[in-house]
Amino acid sequence: MTRTLTPRWLQRLLALSLLAPALAFAQERPWPDGAQLVLSFSMQFETGGQPEGAESPFSASPLPKGYPDLPANTWFDYGHKEGLWRLLDLWDRTGIKVTSHVVGEAALKHPELVKAIAQRGHEVAAHGMRWADSYNLSYAQEKQFIGDGVDAVQKLTGQRSVGYNANWLRRSRNTLKVLQDLNFTYHIDDVSRDEPFVTLVRGKKFAVVPYTLRNNDIVLIEGRHFSAEQFYQQLVLEFDRLYAEGASRRRMMSVSLHDRIGGTPAMVEAVxxxxxxxxxxxxxSFMRKDRIAQIVLTEKHPLIDNSEAAYND
Structure with a gap:
């Protein structure tokens, strides 16, 4: 039986043709400065904006109506008394800038804290006026709910938010159109990809900078009772895989820390x-989310995902 050998030059050509899609992907949408992986931290500022009876470690044994849950209130207070200040010092030590999604009422109750966030060079993004559901609001109600939060923070910091995070990501069918009306450029209430992308809202580009439930302290520490050491291992494993993939395609890693959870001593040590x-x-590279949104909105060939087009026309 005669064995046919493929010439070496043809083998190389075939190999290059198989690699072409991945190479084209990397060349078409590279990160600035040739970054292989971009990390983006969310620092959630919610303390003071929570309603009575908000979810806490004490929620499994709620008090009868009419009785204030004072220990639960102190759990939230930790966020503005200790947690956020410790996180701000962490960002200073490591030289990175983050995005802080700020509840409007929380900012009004703790103005010195939201001012410090902005003054230290971090992005102040929107998180609604109150820590409350907005998916069930009318168009006008949702616009006021988001707009009031933006105005409250802007009066204190001089910084107008361009990014939005709904309570527990539960946006309405109108949210992106409302955000467009309020001159936002992006939202994070999406966990469908490990890279930013563009969607069309009324025919215009709007950025999506995906959030995370995998690298999220409220999910892993409070929800699944991870230790700080386990949280660290989760971040390392996630980083290693995305960093490897980043050699051939755009990859982004998101991490979410909440004032009263991620700001504890053990968690800050782990982070x-x-x-x-x-x-x-x-x-x-470490980037604020407004910078990531700017990148995808200004590049010539962004990744476009219109899977929610039915709500965005």
Missing amino acids: ERFIRYAQSHPKV
Whole structure:
């Protein structure tokens, strides 16, 4: 039986043809400065904006109506008394800038804190006027709910929010159109991809910078009772996989920390260890979400996903 050998030049040509889609992807939408992976931290500022009876470690044994849950209130208070200040110091030590989604009422109750966030160079993004559901509001009600929160923060910081995060990501069918009316450029209430993308709202580009439930302290620490060490290991495993994939395609890693959870001593220790680990790798960038949105909105060939077109026309 005669064996047919493929010439080496043809083997190389075939190999290149198989790699072409991945190479084209990387060349078409590279990160600035050739970054292999971009990390983006969310610092949720909610303390003071929560309603009576909001979810807490005490929720499994709620008090009868009419009785204030004072211990639960102190759990939330930790966010503005300790947690956010500790996180701000962490960002200073590691030299990174983050996005803080701020509840309007929380900012009004703790103006010195929201001012410090802005003054230290972090993005102040919107999180509604109150920590409350908005998916069931009318168009006009939702516009006021979001707009009032933006106005409250802007009066204190001089910074007008361009990014939005709904309570528990539960936006309405009108949310993106409302955000467009209020001159927002992006939202994060999407967990469908590990990279930012563009969707069309009334025919115009609007950025989506995906959030995370995997690297999220309220889900893992409070919900699944991870230790700080387990949270660190989760971040490292996520980083390693996305960093490897980033050699051939655009990848983004999102991490979410809440004032009263991510700002505890053990969690800040774990997060700092992770940041140092990530910084030990070449071609790793840390970006605010408004910067990521700007990148995808201004590039010539963005990734476009119109899977929610029925709501955005």
